[in-house]
Amino acid sequence: MNFKNLLLIIALFITLHTSAQISKSQYQQIDSLFIEWNKPNHPGGVIGIMKNGKTVFSKAYGLASLEYLVPNSTGTLFNTASVSKQFTAMGIVILHQQGKLSVDDDIRKHLPELPDFGETITISHLLHHTSGLRSLHAMLGLAGWRSDDARTNEDLNRFVLNQRDLNFKPGDEYLYCNTGYMLMLNIIEKITGEEFSIWMENSVFEPLGMTNTYVENNYSRVVPDNATSYHHKNNNQFERATEYWGYTGSGNMHSNTSDLLKWLKNFYDPQPNWEAHFKMLQTLDKFNNGEDNNYAYGVVLGEFNGYKKIQHGGSIGGFRSYIGTYPDEKLNIVVLTNFSSSSPSSKANQISGILLKKATTNNTGKEAVSKVKTIKLSSDQLKKHEASYWNDKNNYVRKIYLKDDTLRYFRSENNESPLAPIGKNEFLMLSDNEDVKVKFELENNGEKTMLLTVDNKSPIQLKSFDPISLKEDLTSYTGEFYSPELETTYVISVVNKKLSCHHSRHGDFELRILKKDVLEGQWPFNIAKFSRDKNGVVSGIYVTNGRVRNLWFEKKK
DSSP: OOHHHHHHHHHHHHHHHHTTTSOHHHHHHHHHTTGGGGSTTOBOEEEEEEETTEEEEEEEESEEETTTTEEOOTTOBEEOGGGGHHHHHHHHHHHHHTTSOOTTSBHHHHOTTSOOOSSOOBHHHHHHTOSOOOOHHHHHHHTTOOTTSOBOHHHHHHHHTTOOOOSSOTTSOOOOOHHHHHHHHHHHHHHHOSOHHHHHIIIIITTTTOTTOEEOSOTTOOOTTBOOOEEEEETTEEEEOOOOBOOOSSSOEEEOHHHHHHHHHTTTSOOTTOHHHHHHHTOOEEOTTSOEEOBOSSSEEEEETTEEEEEEEEEETTEEEEEEEETTTTEEEEEEESBTTOOHHHHHHHHHHHHSOOOOOOSOHHHHHTTSOOOOOOHHHHHTTOEEEEETTTTEEEEEEEETTEEEEEEETTEEEEEEESSSSEEEEOSOSSOEEEEEEEOTTSOEEEEEEETTOSOEEEEEEOOOOTTSOGGGGOEEEEETTTTEEEEEEEETTEEEEEETTTEEEEEEEEETTEEEEETTEEEEEEEEOTTSOEEEEEEEOSSSOOEEEEEOO
């Protein structure tokens, strides 16, 4: 037998062996999901699927390097981005189990140099993203940092010391926060006396047999078998997505599909002495109002088609990652990619749909629509709800308007949802994955209130308002505004009868008036709410950009 034939037989054996627990049809359906990734001069990724402890699908697609035409392989390493968070959480769990800390500890017990916000922030708050701390990228962006600026844990440690306010009271709500996971790195290093990357290798990766996994705290370092990431511009055009972000704790762990499949297996078949640890990772909490939060310790608990699912995704540079397990089905799925438009979580759901029979689901989203009885309302009855509505807590506008005899919930261009009447003043939002009900109320003063209820949680309140004409006196909004917390200045002026904002690093951008004393700009200066003294003179602005809320800028002149 010649060598070439021997290789073909070995390859056939491997294919048959790895797909032994899925049918040929399922294998082909999964493979067909990634045809686009195998185009010439196209980045791709690696897919790993484990069923009942055996790898049943392992295949690489596309190029790891467009410059050198190096293909991805099943052993290629990828930056897993925020998938890293569950590993940092595991570090905290280990120290908790050893009695060296408690997840209920005030974080200032371990990091006394942090500001006292007048509220107790616990390690548990950091784990569940309920701390209220401002998140790294949103904060540094507002401070003037651009997306291609290098940023490290030391940068966060310096800026966090200047912070004086929180986004919200700890425990009140969930808001994804990289800052919390970076601070947990500080706690781990302080308690262990070791560098985080080394301690994680010795305490987590090696004991679990994850020999290809490591924490990268030097993004300039050259490590063999790592994919290069790319931004997808248009059609088949790609650009290098250089990884300037060198922080760890919340990201920058590199791994491959084999190691991550091993990790996921521990959620239903833990290695000796690890059962309590993986059970603790699935700890859920409740918000201060008693409602549930489905974000556990670095993982999201949910379901797909009625099957329990534990999962998390990640994004950094052009890397996109997803890992998830269906513990009751002993099914693990890992999708690692090196280009920005790859949508690994969507691909993973498609894989799940192929491998899992549809089970009984809860009545949410589109399925709920067919089971809720709608009624017919006249155009006049619908038109009375038309208005612009403002959410003062999260600083956004929603417009309700009538089109083609249907009331519509408008967020932005190409992003709106029709509303189906289920009562005289109550509607069900269509084209949404969640169960969203919209109720309108009329106040005695003529003001309209819109209440959004998502999955039967506490309603979100928006108040109607009249948009302000740009013809009003624009000069009252002008001036220099300085933030001592971020050590940066924005200058607002009138240019060609329009409001313009200038920052030394972000340049010039237009501001438009949403409502009186509320202006809208662009990232990272999204929303500015003006504060006036008793004489009506502007004293400063509160700026919000998503994961930073109401950060104070004092008017200097």
